[in-house]
Each structure stands twice: as C-alpha cells, then as structure tokens.
Amino acid sequence: MAQLMNRDEFRTALEEAIKGKSANKAPFSVAWASGKLSRNHLARWAENHYHYVGPFADYLAYIYANTPENHTEAKDFLLQNMHEEELGGDRHTDLLIRFAEACGTTRERVENPDNMSPTTRGLQSWCYAVAMREHPVVAVAALVVGLESQVPSIYRRQTPTLREKYGFTDEEVEFFDLHIVSDEIHGERGYQIVLEHADTVELQQRCLKICEIGAQMRLLYTTALYYDYVADELPLTDLDMAA
Numbered sequence: 213m214a215q216l217m218n219r220d221e222f223r224t225a226l227e228e229a230i231k232g233k234s235a236n237k238a239p240f241s242v243a244w245a246s247g248k249l250s251r252n253h254l255a256r257w258a259e260n261h262y263h264y265v266g267p268f269a270d271y272l273a274y275i276y277a278n279t280p281e282n283h284t285e286a287k288d289f290l291l292q293n294m295h296e297e298e299l300g301g302d303r304h305t306d307l308l309i310r311f312a313e314a315c316g317t318t319r320e321r322v323e324n325p326d327n328m329s330p331t332t333r334g335l336q337s338w339c340y341a342v343a344m345r346e347h348p349v350v351a352v353a354a355l356v357v358g359l360e361s362q363v364p365s366i367y368r369r370q371t372p373t374l375r376e377k378y379g380f381t382d383e384e385v386e387f388f389d390l391h392i393v394s395d396e397i398h399g400e401r402g403y404q405i406v407l408e409h410a411d412t413v414e415l416q417q418r419c420l421k422i423c424e425i426g427a428q429m430r431l432l433y434t435t436a437l438y439y440d441y442v443a444d445e446l447p448l449t450d451l452d453m454a455a
Contacts, residue, residue, distance in 0.1 A: 214416075223407060226423055233427035234366070234427070237431065238437075239438040241366065241370070243438065244373065246373070247376075247377035251316055252315070256440075256441040258309075259328065260332040261308065262308055268339075271355055272294050274344045275348050276290040276291065278351070279348040283409060286409065293398055329437070329440045331432060331436035332436070334429075334433075338429055342355060347415065353402075353406045353418075353423050354426045356401075356402025359426045359429070362399075362427065364395055364399070367391055
C-alpha cells in the first residue's frame with residue numbers, strides 16, 4: 213500500500229514518472245537534432261505546435277480559477293506564467309509564427325486549426341480537459357511538470373541545429389532561446405507547487421500518474437509528427453534512434 217512520501221522521495225518519484233518518456237526519443241526529434249528535416253518539415257511542426265502551446269495561457273487560467281485562495285504562491289506563479297505567454301514583450305505565439313514564416317509557411321496557415329494533425333488535436337483537448345476538470349495541483353503536475361519541464365532539454369538539442377545546419381538567425385529562433393530559459397524556471401516552480409500541496413497519499417499518486425501520462429502524450433504527439441509528415445521521405449533506418 214502506498215505511503216505518504218517526503219519531499220525528496222516525492223521529487224525523485226515525479227522525475228522517475230517522466231524518465232524514459234522524453235519527446236527527445238521521438239523520431240521527429242532525432243531527425244531534427246541531427247539536421248535531417250527539411251524546412252518544410254519544420255513548418256509542419258510549427259503549424260501543429262501553435263495549436264498545442266498557443267492556448268497554454270488558457271489552460272493555466274482554468275487551473276488558476278480552480279486554485280484555492282490560500283495557495284497564494286501557486287496563484288502568483290500561474291498569473292506570471294500567463295503574463296509571460298501573452299504580454300511579456302513579444303507574445304510567445306508571435307515568436308513561434310516568426311519562426312514558422314522563416315520556414316516558409318504563413319501566419320494564416322499556422323493559425324488555421326485545419327492544419328493540425330488529429331494527434332495534435334488530441335493533445336490540445338487533453339490539456340484543456342486536465343486544466344478544467346482535475347484538482348489544480350494534479351493539473352500543475354500534468355501541464356507544468358509532465359509537459360513544460362521537458363522543454364529545455366528538448367530545445368537544447370534542437371536549437372543549435374537550427375543555427376548551424378539550417379542557418380536561421382537569432383531573431384528567427386528566439387522562440388526556442390526564450391523557452392530554454394523560461395521553461396526551466398517554470399518547470400522548477402511547478403515541481404515546488406506539487407511538492408508543497410500534494411499533501412495526501414491520494415494526491416501524490418494522482419500527480420505521479422498524470423505526470424507519466426503527460427510525458428507519454430508529448431512523446432505520442434511528437435512521434436505522430438514524424439509519421440504524418442516525414443516518414444515517406446526519411447525512413448527510420450536513416451535515423452540513429454539510439455542517439
């Protein structure tokens with residue numbers, strides 16, 4: 213029978229729930245990091261990614277609305293995260309669209325939901341459902357720990373390739389540079405919220421399970437991008453999946 217874990221034990225368990233399910237393991241990510249994608253493939257990624265991360269402030273707003281008033285630090289974090297997404301300098305979605313346009317697509321195509329894959333639509337729907345329906349601490353575990361905390365490790369592998377292989381400018385890849393820094397901070401603050409407020413065995417177990425599911429969802433989404441847009445041109449045998 214599960215026992216209530218202390219903070220160190222719980223932190224380790226949360227990390228283990230995500231371990232081995234990083235989106236870095238998806239063939240699309242492997243192809244990207246090794247410079248084997250075309251700009252057309254990257255444009256399709258941007259068109260899909262917009263519909264996953266574009267509503268992120270909306271997801272957080274639902275969690276904020278469900279968060280008890282006495283969870284002051286958690287509410288402050290959610291507001292700050294929303295502000296950074298929507299108002300902090302350039303909106304994050306505008307930076308993503310700037311990259312998308314550098315890949316050869318258009319704002320109109322990026323913003324059109326008909327251009328996202330069914331798997332992307334499923335990830336977006338899952339994020340909305342978790343944000344609206346789950347206990348707020350469980351929702352933070354899913355969206356901030358399970359999903360957002362992965363971003364720095366993913367983009368640290370992909371961003372150098374964008375400059376060195378594809379020749380994108382610093383301005384064109386600002387979306388990635390920004391998230392390497394901001395999502396490392398967000399991910400850690402998300403961990404601290406979950407460690408502080410998941411104070412029963414039931415909440416700890418729900419957080420662990422949903423972190424695992426969140427990591428699986430992002431891995432599935434990224435894997436689907438390969439099969440939807442890349443596989444016909446770049447077979448798995450041309451990728452070093454062990455890298």
